[in-house]
Amino acid sequence: MATSSLAQADSKLREQEVSESSPMRLRMEKFVKEQQREIVKALEEVDGKPFRVDEWSRKEGGGGISCVLQDGNVFEKAGVGVSVVYGTLPKPAIIKMRANHKNIAEEGNIPDSLDFFAAGLSMIVHPKNPMAPTVHLNYRYFETAKPGDSSGNSGAWWFGGGADLTPCYLFEEDAIFFHQQLKDVCDKHDPAYYPRFKKWCDEYFYNKHREEARGIGGIFFDDLDEQTAPREKLFAFVQDALKSFVPTYVPIVNRRKDMEFTDREKHWQQIRRGKYVEFNLVHDRGTAFGLNTPGSRVESILMSMPLTARWEYMYSPEPGSREAEMEEVLRNPREWV
Amino acid sequence: MATSSLAQADSKLREQEVSESSPMRLRMEKFVKEQQREIVKALEEVDGKPFRVDEWSRKEGGGGISCVLQDGNVFEKAGVGVSVVYGTLPKPAIIKMRANHKNIAEEGNIPDSLDFFAAGLSMIVHPKNPMAPTVHLNYRYFETAKPGDSSGNSGAWWFGGGADLTPCYLFEEDAIFFHQQLKDVCDKHDPAYYPRFKKWCDEYFYNKHREEARGIGGIFFDDLDEQTAPREKLFAFVQDALKSFVPTYVPIVNRRKDMEFTDREKHWQQIRRGKYVEFNLVHDRGTAFGLNTPGSRVESILMSMPLTARWEYMYSPEPGSREAEMEEVLRNPREWV
Numbered sequence: 054m055a056t057s058s059l060a061q062a063d064s065k066l067r068e069q070e071v072s073e074s075s076p077m078r079l080r081m082e083k084f085v086k087e088q089q090r091e092i093v094k095a096l097e098e099v100d101g102k103p104f105r106v107d108e109w110s111r112k113e114g115g116g117g118i119s120c121v122l123q124d125g126n127v128f129e130k131a132g133v134g135v136s137v138v139y140g141t142l143p144k145p146a147i148i149k150m151r152a153n154h155k156n157i158a159e160e161g162n163i164p165d166s167l168d169f170f171a172a173g174l175s176m177i178v179h180p181k182n183p184m185a186p187t188v189h190l191n192y193r194y195f196e197t198a199k200p201g202d203s204s205g206n207s208g209a210w211w212f213g214g215g216a217d218l219t220p221c222y223l224f225e226e227d228a229i230f231f232h233q234q235l236k237d238v239c240d241k242h243d244p245a246y247y248p249r250f251k252k253w254c255d256e257y258f259y260n261k262h263r264e265e266a267r268g269i270g271g272i273f274f275d276d277l278d279e280q281t282a283p284r285e286k287l288f289a290f291v292q293d294a295l296k297s298f299v300p301t302y303v304p305i306v307n308r309r310k311d312m313e314f315t316d317r318e319k320h321w322q323q324i325r326r327g328k329y330v331e332f333n334l335v336h337d338r339g340t341a342f343g344l345n346t347p348g349s350r351v352e353s354i355l356m357s358m359p360l361t362a363r364w365e366y367m368y369s370p371e372p373g374s375r376e377a378e379m380e381e382v383l384r385n386p387r388e389w390v
Numbered sequence: 391m392a393t394s395s396l397a398q399a400d401s402k403l404r405e406q407e408v409s410e411s412s413p414m415r416l417r418m419e420k421f422v423k424e425q426q427r428e429i430v431k432a433l434e435e436v437d438g439k440p441f442r443v444d445e446w447s448r449k450e451g452g453g454g455i456s457c458v459l460q461d462g463n464v465f466e467k468a469g470v471g472v473s474v475v476y477g478t479l480p481k482p483a484i485i486k487m488r489a490n491h492k493n494i495a496e497e498g499n500i501p502d503s504l505d506f507f508a509a510g511l512s513m514i515v516h517p518k519n520p521m522a523p524t525v526h527l528n529y530r531y532f533e534t535a536k537p538g539d540s541s542g543n544s545g546a547w548w549f550g551g552g553a554d555l556t557p558c559y560l561f562e563e564d565a566i567f568f569h570q571q572l573k574d575v576c577d578k579h580d581p582a583y584y585p586r587f588k589k590w591c592d593e594y595f596y597n598k599h600r601e602e603a604r605g606i607g608g609i610f611f612d613d614l615d616e617q618t619a620p621r622e623k624l625f626a627f628v629q630d631a632l633k634s635f636v637p638t639y640v641p642i643v644n645r646r647k648d649m650e651f652t653d654r655e656k657h658w659q660q661i662r663r664g665k666y667v668e669f670n671l672v673h674d675r676g677t678a679f680g681l682n683t684p685g686s687r688v689e690s691i692l693m694s695m696p697l698t699a700r701w702e703y704m705y706s707p708e709p710g711s712r713e714a715e716m717e718e719v720l721r722n723p724r725e726w727v
Binding site: 105107121123130132261262263323327330331334335341344345349351352355356358359360361362363364365366367 | 460598600664667668671681686689695697703
């Protein structure tokens with residue numbers, strides 16, 4: 054274990070059971086690990102094939118659990134990962150984060166380095182059937198140590214995350230259901246959340262160089278701290294959002310997984326997969342951050358890649374086709390609820 | 391046509407025939423266009439299928455010719471592109487480039503913007519047969535206008551480029567032949583070139599997050615200006631280097647294109663293709679620059695993508711296999727000549 058002040062504090066606390074009075078770090082860790090088990094179980098029931106489970110540790114502090122189902126009956130690739138990381142931010146990173154989180158350190162008194170903690174669940178599911186949509190979800194908690202404090206008190210903290218759907222063929226009922234479920238969770242906590250996070254998602258998951266969205270969106274948010282709501286309330290929201298995944302995605306995939314499809318439809322799926330790869334490798338900040346972090350587990354980051362993808366020069370779907378209909382929606386994101 | 395001083399000067403000069411007394415801009419443009427035709431012809435002879443030829447123009451100034459052969463008899467995807475771009479550098483870009491090219495502008499007198507010219511040939515060939523290597527090549531010339539001058543005189547100029555080979559299976563004779571041909575061209579101009587550019591290539595085409603080279607290398611260089619050699623001498627070198635492509639690659643691909651291969655070997659090729667995609671989208675500066683340049687032709691940039699690629703979680707070749715031998719060479723780049 055690293056000598057981070059947060060890691061040291063937590064290693065003692067880990068001897069006791071995690072409760073509501075435990076630090077948010079341990080509560081979030083416990084929660085995402087429980088949810089990982091739930092989600093893996095639910096997806097195994099859909100697929101019929103078990104996930105491979107790899108536990109790993111990071112010599113710089115922390116570790117994770119990567120669960121992957123590859124070449125299953127329903128899923129081409131499904132990866133559900135949890136990571137819990139203790140590390141140290143260098144001064145330039147502290148200064149950068151301070152733009153959004155003033156209480157990371159006092160102005161004019163920024164430390165040369167600062168311990169941080171990050172825990173999250175991240176997942177992507179690529180089904181085999183081109184009628185069944187790819188889904189991505191990620192919820193994470195980030196915290197920095199209080200400068201000068203060595204007993205595990207936090208300075209700044211924030212939550213981030215979201216969920217978004219990427220179909221190859223548009224089924225309006227799926228799009229509406231997916232968004233309605235997310236809106237219901239958001240509305241339960243704050244009616245301002247859904248419109249704000251839906252827009253944020255459309256903006257974030259945008260394949261700029263293609264001038265089209267990655268998929269039909271969902272919700273996305275980052276840097277949610279006490280300026281948005283108290284920590285306890287945000288944690289409650291993140292819990293509800295993550296818990297809504299199984300009852301949202303499983304009905305959609307069950308409706309689509311056994312539909313008949315043609316070679317042409319499978320081909321279109323492969324073209325769309327290529328664009329998914331482009332987004333993940335060119336634009337996604339999480340992937341870039343992971344690949345550039347020394348000691349990161351590359352296989353856990355790139356388990357988001359589809360099993361196969363295709364790039365054809367100047368490919369364009371036939372006007373009026375269902376493929377062209379999908380492209381149209383990606384170019385002009387809609388309001389679904 | 392844009393109102394760039396360089397573009398204006400060249401539009402007049404284009405009415406005459408390009409000769410040795412023409413500006414380097416027009417000589418390089420003429421040369422790469424000739425070479426594009428030569429290379430396309432040579433690859434068509436190998437494949438038996440014609441290239442598709444698309445001419446395009448950029449509303450900001452300049453344009454190009456993209457030649458693509460997709461799903462041919464021998465080549466899965468072959469893209470040979472020429473681009474000739476007139477544009478304007480903003481001040482931060484001028485300051486950045488000045489680190490390597492002092493004569494771009496006088497210290498303390500850096501203009502707010504500066505016209506530039508860039509011309510180059512860029513190509514990638516992905517053969518179908520997993521025994522036949524992928525090859526990449528790019529030679530380019532960059533020039534900036536003289537600050538305050540509107541008659542087409544250049545301020546700073548430089549050449550960049552190189553060629554590198556990416557086999558899925560190691561054939562030492564191919565690797566040695568490829569490097570020997572490049573070394574011969576280099577040595578003709580300066581015996582210091584090959585060792586310097588070979589090393590530069592190994593460093594540049596390195597998939598950092600995978601801790602392995604993209605392929606078995608070749609040569610790579612950038613920013614070659616009067617500090618290396620006079621412009622005329624560098625142009626002569628770049629001409630020889632580009633002209634050596636056909637007699638270097640065609641014999642290699644002809645030796646490999648009809649070799650028998652198994653499903654397992656095709657599968658390994660698809661895994662390697664995935665890593666090629668990762669390098670191009672995550673690390674390649676040219677691709678990143680292109681995708682982030684407004685008005686760029688995305689299909690011409692991404693014609694470098696293979697037709698298909700594959701990502702398997704935790705894939706690792708069997709110890710002692712030919713696949714493991716290849717990986718070993720990628721992890722520990724060799725001296726081939």
